[in-house]
Amino acid sequence: MIRFFKIYLSFSFLFCISALPLYAQTSLNIKAGEQWYGGAVNEAHLMPFKDGYSLNMYGDIRGNQAVPLLVSSKGRFIWSEEPFKFSFEKNKLVISAAKSVVTIDSAGKNLKEAFGNASKRFFPAKNKLPDTLLFSKPQYNTWIELVYNQNQQDILNYARAIIDNGFPAGVLMIDDNWADYYGRFDFRADRFTNAAAMVDSLHHLGFKVMLWVSPFVSPDTEVFRELLAKKLLLLDHGGDSGMSWEKAEKPAIIPWWNGYSSVMDFTNPEAKTWFLGRLEHMVKTYHLDGFKFDAGDAEFYPANGLAFKKVSPNEHSRLWGEIGLSYPLNEYRAMWKMGGEPLVQRLRDKKHNWEDLQKLIPHLTTAGLLGYQFTCPDMIGGGEYGSFIGKDKLDEQLVVRSAQCSALMPMMQFSAAPWRVLSKPNLAAVKKAVAIRAKYTPYLMEQVKKAAATGEPLVRSMEYEFPDQGFAEVNGQFMLGSKYLVAPMVWDGGTKTVYLPKGSWKDDQGKKIKGPVNITIEVALDRLPVFELLTPKN
Known part of the structure; x- marks a missing residue:
């Protein structure tokens, strides 16, 4: 059976919902100069995404954090409540294998607005802090x-x-x-x-x-036997994909970096x-x-795992x-x-x-x-x-x-x-x-x-904080808030090129510099270059 989903489109103040369901694959034309980011954090060194990149997020978060979200330097974002596959093919972004409704929003103008619009709608900040x-x-x-x-x-x-x-x-x-x-x-x-x-x-x-x-439980132990009897572990359908949770008896045994274990079923x-x-x-x-x-x-x-609730x-x-x-x-x-x-x-x-x-x-x-x-x-x-x-x-x-x-x-x-x-x-x-x-x-x-x-990022990419100034692929420096540009040495050596956006800056040695300008600096082994933005230039 073919799976269908709807695409939600938002253009500036206009928000329209497609009247008819579309096939589970669609493509967007990539705009001139548009750069895309998102999906899995551990893939970020490959961003902005290039032609040929593809990732199916279903069951694959690349061993780190992931979100069913893509954001673009032209203000667009893509979101779904469930994982989907995305691919970059020449000048198109192809979305497929969607398990839920996919939202495509074009209300923003840049990366910051794309993120802000997505955050407010789908993962708003809770105004709560971890231990400071x-x-x-x-x-x-x-x-x-x-x-x-x-x-x-x-x-x-x-x-x-x-x-x-x-x-x-x-x-x-x-x-x-x-x-x-x-x-x-x-x-x-x-x-x-x-x-x-x-x-x-x-x-x-x-x-x-x-x-x-961790959520793992060593098999054939006292705790394991207790949890299995109570059916608090992920179970194994034994090759019968139609088996119900109520009838399942065997635990799923998971291979991981420390051997083989059962795993807690937190749907229960x-x-x-x-x-x-x-x-x-x-x-x-x-x-x-x-x-x-x-x-x-x-x-x-x-895939052979059987949980209290199917997720x-x-x-x-x-x-x-x-x-x-x-x-x-x-x-x-x-x-x-x-x-x-x-x-x-x-x-x-x-x-x-x-x-x-x-x-x-x-x-x-x-x-x-x-x-x-x-x-x-x-x-x-x-x-x-x-x-x-x-x-x-x-x-x-x-x-x-x-x-x-x-x-x-x-x-x-x-x-x-x-x-x-x-x-x-x-x-x-x-x-x-x-x-x-x-x-x-x-x-x-x-x-x-x-x-x-x-919900705004603590640490920001140059493209996020200074859109449309050519910083989309600058990965050797970052902004702490909106005030400090931090440019650590991440290469073996003692010199570094720093890209300063428009505005007046002061470096960690007290020197004032007017941007935009690219400067090559000597970085002693005990120096962390930091540039304070004094007066931004709009």
Whole structure:
């Protein structure tokens, strides 16, 4: 049977609904000079999209955040409540495989207006904030230092070293492998002799403490058998796509990066109640402050999965996101359609190389375009631990530049201990980046509150803030709010070309510059170039 959908069109003040249903494929002519962005955050380094690009978002969010939204530099946007496929073919944008009504809105004139119109209609800001400590101070994650050897003594040693080396206390995240198995919500006794006392000690040092959790449950365990008996897990239809949930008995076993597990079915309200109850147990028993919610990718909900309520794989991912709304101290790495909510997102794990460092700016600015304003770049120096294996010495310049790149983004998160991997001069450069963040924190916090109220991005692409000035493909610099242009070094070297738009600017060394102009500057290893917009020129 052919699936149909309607296309909603909006032109300036005219809003018209097509009188007849159209086929599930349609194409838009791309206007002269029109650039398109959106879909999946982890694809942002490929934006604006080029001829030949294609993505079907059904069950594929590219391991990070995604939204059924495309926005254009000419003010147009495309939205649907369900995933769809989009392709760029010569001078056309083709929309197909839509699972729901598709809205095409042409009321805006530029990228900022396209985003604003979409945000107000489909993912309005809730005027609620995550815990502001996530923004006001650096974050520290135990992953790269300990990987799967999370244990009480080394976590305390890491926290004390943060303070001893002159870094400010902030949020500390205890990462994976703190429990005996997935689904068991208690610290493993062989590595944590008194987890509550450990958390109390971390609080005394000035930290708030988050704990890594996932929706997975290790099979053939006591908790697994309990949840299966209550049918709170995703089930397997066993090859019979017509099987009802009531008759299903076997669990779906999901392959993921840590083996094979069952997964919670949050379409079942009882599963959500059980999971939230276990989180509250962890808070009360061990005095935790919040949680790092990992996994939950749409890719982990396979076609053979049978849920209490029939939904798309993407909706399973969104329901995982709803769990975090109970905790102001939260972080997600995978998300679907939760723009405007007080949820903290983190970019997908980046490797310890320059190529991945160069992805941070386009990925973060695109997250803002999709409504994820409270997004953290990945861990400084990289968070993809496989790229650290076998390395007895890191690229120190890369670590410094990574810290500078994060310094004026919404959040900055350390994992690899700078005092362990850097020489004294390079450690001093990283500490200077932290000090620069502290200098701009009052302005940053103003923007955080504004983003919660309006939904407008904290960190903005040049095209967003300065439309039609030729900045659509400038990915080496960004705007913090509307006042500061930040141009970190994301290439191996010491010189950088900065593109200044119209207006009067003052750089971080006090020099005044009149734009528009392109300037090539020397960037010492301890310098983060920042340009303040003094008087915009319209």
